[in-house]
Amino acid sequence: MATLDTPRPAAVALLAGLSLGRWKLIGLAAVLAAACALPFVVSSYQLLLATQVLVYAIALLGLNILTGYNGQFSLGHGAFYAIGAYTTAILLDKTGIPYWVTIPLAGALCLVAGFLFGLPALRLEGHYLALATFALAIATPQLLKYKHFDYLTGGVQGIVITAPDAPSGLPLRSDQWFYFFCLAWTLPLFVVGWNLLRGRTGRALLAIRDHPMAAATMGIDTALYKSLTFGVSAMYTGIAGALGALLAQFVSPDSFDFFLSVRFLVGIVVGGLASMTGAFFGAIFIEFVPNIAEEISKAVPQAIYGAMLIIFIYFMPTGVAGLLRLLGARLRRLASPAAGRSHLPPAR
Numbered sequence: 001m002a003t004l005d006t007p008r009p010a011a012v013a014l015l016a017g018l019s020l021g022r023w024k025l026i027g028l029a030a031v032l033a034a035a036c037a038l039p040f041v042v043s044s045y046q047l048l049l050a051t052q053v054l055v056y057a058i059a060l061l062g063l064n065i066l067t068g069y070n071g072q073f074s075l076g077h078g079a080f081y082a083i084g085a086y087t088t089a090i091l092l093d094k095t096g097i098p099y100w101v102t103i104p105l106a107g108a109l110c111l112v113a114g115f116l117f118g119l120p121a122l123r124l125e126g127h128y129l130a131l132a133t134f135a136l137a138i139a140t141p142q143l144l145k146y147k148h149f150d151y152l153t154g155g156v157q158g159i160v161i162t163a164p165d166a167p168s169g170l171p172l173r174s175d176q177w178f179y180f181f182c183l184a185w186t187l188p189l190f191v192v193g194w195n196l197l198r199g200r201t202g203r204a205l206l207a208i209r210d211h212p213m214a215a216a217t218m219g220i221d222t223a224l225y226k227s228l229t230f231g232v233s234a235m236y237t238g239i240a241g242a243l244g245a246l247l248a249q250f251v252s253p254d255s256f257d258f259f260l261s262v263r264f265l266v267g268i269v270v271g272g273l274a275s276m277t278g279a280f281f282g283a284i285f286i287e288f289v290p291n292i293a294e295e296i297s298k299a300v301p302q303a304i305y306g307a308m309l310i311i312f313i314y315f316m317p318t319g320v321a322g323l324l325r326l327l328g329a330r331l332r333r334l335a336s337p338a339a340g341r342s343h344l345p346p347a348r
Helices: 009-040 044-069 077-094 099-121 127-145 147-153 174-198 200-210 212-217 222-248 258-271 277-296 301-315 319-342
Strands: none
Touching (some): 009 044, 009 174, 044 174, 044 200, 044 222, 044 277, 077 099, 077 127, 077 147, 077 222, 099 127, 099 222, 127 258, 174 200, 200 222, 212 222, 258 301, 258 319, 277 319
């Protein structure tokens, strides 16, 4: 017979949940502390790569909202990245407004462009939608080179951007300041995405992805949700493009070819579909693995990159985030029996 000291199963589960939540908060605080300390312990080149990871993580989160959570397959998000980048470059070149004002403007423009593109895309599903977005990715660099747009886009020569300096009074180099500037955009965008996807909207997106007919029967406006998801996804990618333009200090049509969209797709698959943390893992992969492949063999870097990609997909079919979730679940199952035995009353 259980004694008064024996905890009930519900109480044990509650304590375990509180403990898990506490460890998650501790881990998140440690990651944020490391991110804030990073600019002061690495070289300028390494800081440049870390800043690019933040930029790519925003873009991958945008694509993951569309593809991972809503099930709309896109091969054209490089086009929205280009729109965001050119919006910032053109505004800085033609108007001289502060660089930080161009970021929300680029996001707003891409939100509208993505929503409008999503309206006709409602009639397309699967590979037909992929072909439509593929056409968008192919056409965008050509439109940027169009001679009648040269006065805005700079044509094939592109536009040179001046690197933003740190505000007066802050003892930071330009690259350190811009890292913190990108971090200041990354954190709220991920918080907004987390709240969006963990609430009623997120459940509606998953319902549309998994059972579109059932979702429509339940009263979910699938057309509106799909169009808005396309717009929000494009907004995230456009903001990333604007930050990427400031980081590179240069934009040109050849910087936004079709392979940029492919890299984004690779990033969400390697990082993990329908995973917010997977955006960071995917960004690390698409930023560092090509460099590692080139260091291994300068003769055939693409072959090395392809082999590493196949290995990742074979051993982690659900992405890095999926593998970590699986390992965490197994560790909790191993720890649960031990925790349960520790609360059993002594034998008599």
